[in-house]
Amino acid sequence: MATLTSSELTNVAKEFGTPVYVYHAEKISEQYQKLTNAFKKCDAKIFYACKSLTNINILKHVLSLGASLDCVSINEVKLGLMAGFAKENILYTPNCVDFEEILEAKESGVNINIDNISILEQFGNKFAGSYPVCIRLNPHIMAGGNFKISTGHVDSKFGISIHQIRHIGRIVKTTGLHVTGIHMHTGSEIKDINVFLMGLSVMFGMSEHFPKLEYIDLGSGFKVPYQPGDPETDVDELGKKVAEAFAQHEKETGKKLQVWFEPGKYLVSQCGYLVVKANVIKQTPATVFVGVNSGFNHLIRPMMYEAYHHIENVSNPNGTPRIYTVVGNICETDTFAWDRTLTEVREGDLLVFYNAGAYGFEMASNFNSRLKPAEVLVKDGEAKLIRKRDVFEDLLKNQII
Numbered sequence: 001m002a003t004l005t006s007s008e009l010t011n012v013a014k015e016f017g018t019p020v021y022v023y024h025a026e027k028i029s030e031q032y033q034k035l036t037n038a039f040k041k042c043d044a045k046i047f048y049a050c051k052s053l054t055n056i057n058i059l060k061h062v063l064s065l066g067a068s069l070d071c072v073s074i075n076e077v078k079l080g081l082m083a084g085f086a087k088e089n090i091l092y093t094p095n096c097v098d099f100e101e102i103l104e105a106k107e108s109g110v111n112i113n114i115d116n117i118s119i120l121e122q123f124g125n126k127f128a129g130s131y132p133v134c135i136r137l138n139p140h141i142m143a144g145g146n147f148k149i150s151t152g153h154v155d156s157k158f159g160i161s162i163h164q165i166r167h168i169g170r171i172v173k174t175t176g177l178h179v180t181g182i183h184m185h186t187g188s189e190i191k192d193i194n195v196f197l198m199g200l201s202v203m204f205g206m207s208e209h210f211p212k213l214e215y216i217d218l219g220s221g222f223k224v225p226y227q228p229g230d231p232e233t234d235v236d237e238l239g240k241k242v243a244e245a246f247a248q249h250e251k252e253t254g255k256k257l258q259v260w261f262e263p264g265k266y267l268v269s270q271c272g273y274l275v276v277k278a279n280v281i282k283q284t285p286a287t288v289f290v291g292v293n294s295g296f297n298h299l300i301r302p303m304m305y306e307a308y309h310h311i312e313n314v315s316n317p318n319g320t321p322r323i324y325t326v327v328g329n330i331c332e333t334d335t336f337a338w339d340r341t342l343t344e345v346r347e348g349d350l351l352v353f354y355n356a357g358a359y360g361f362e363m364a365s366n367f368n369s370r371l372k373p374a375e376v377l378v379k380d381g382e383a384k385l386i387r388k389r390d391v392f393e394d395l396l397k398n399q400i401i
């Protein structure tokens with residue numbers, strides 16, 4: 001398994017300072033290989049969900065592996081095109097955007113996934129069958145690690161309900177829309193492959209309404225381990241079952257469909273490390289705090305999703321294990337980990353947060369007028385800066401003085 005060692009991470013911190021995000025290209029390649037291998041018996045196409053980590057150097061690396069790209073905003077589409085992805089290998093899956101943005105995506109020639117009735121109608125009225133579209137459906141399957149990251153439930157804003165299929169049908173018929181794909185994405189961190197298989201069976205049912213269908217997009221939500229003992233979505237088993245289901249469907253209907261996936265976390269979660277420095281050790285009546293030179297402005301997942309990120313003290317790996325509360329320097333409750341056993345932490349030690357590739361830097365902000373960290377890509381044993389650390393002037397860049 002491709003990992004960066006403590007000494008490699010320490011060297012990056014020495015060279016580029018902290019806090020710093022470090023990404024390991026070989027790990028992304030390894031995850032991509034695992035996926036393509038799992039789905040080799042399907043006619044599958046893998047779209048990297050780039051909202052998880054959009055640095056253009058990461059996009060270029062993913063492109064070099066042969067992946068396509070899933071984008072949720074017009075700016076991601078532009079970044080993808082700039083990175084070199086062909087327009088037919090980009091899928092644009094926006095939610096609640098202005099029709100103007102959809103028009104811009106159409107101008108660029110990428111695949112468009114429409115997720116509400118109003119836009120579907122406007123698109124159909126304007127372009128009829130002249131531009132193919134995909135429709136995002138809500139299969140009403142409750143899934144995912146946490147309500148905040150579930151998107152398939154009845155209260156979700158995403159997709160068009162499968163119960164509105166007759167309404168969709170009327171729009172498609174009256175406008176002559178050319179529907180080549182249907183899509184679902186029920187959430188993140190789904191360990192039970194039956195969620196995908198149930199979704200697929202719903203999608204097969206829906207596919208009867210679209211005679212020109214070419215693909216079914218099953219979205220993503222593949223889970224990777226965040227802590228020892230955590231399960232990972234069994235993509236090999238899923239690949240086997242999906243291949244069987246598509247073969248069966250082809251036998252029954254004579255239709256040969258492609259299957260598309262849009263993994264984010266699966267490809268880039270484990271490739272990433274956030275290296276920070278312990279600023280202060282603070283003993284209180286309740287606990288021992290380690291205050292680090294980062295915060296939820298750099299890695300928001302623990303505060304936002306109660307996510308667990310494994311932490312190691314790479315400066316004192318053989319120290320006595322002690323229990324700490326690891327917190328950031330933001331003036332608000334800013335906890336990375338409660339009651340976490342770490343080898344003894346001294347002021348100045350380097351701590352590493354694991355699984356920091358997906359939704360780490362991407363969700364960073366300048367809250368408290370603090371600067372965003374640098375990003376470094378390690379490839380073939382060589383560490384390269386791929387984003388400069390913010391400087392003070394960046395805070396004022398768009399302010400009118």
Ligand SMILES: *Cc1c(COP(=O)(O)O)cnc(C)c1O
Nearest residue numbers: 049185188220221262263264265
């Ligand atoms: C966020 C998102 C993904 C990726 O989800 P992961 O859990 O990171 O794999 C895929 N498709 C769509 C439409 C998304 O919004």
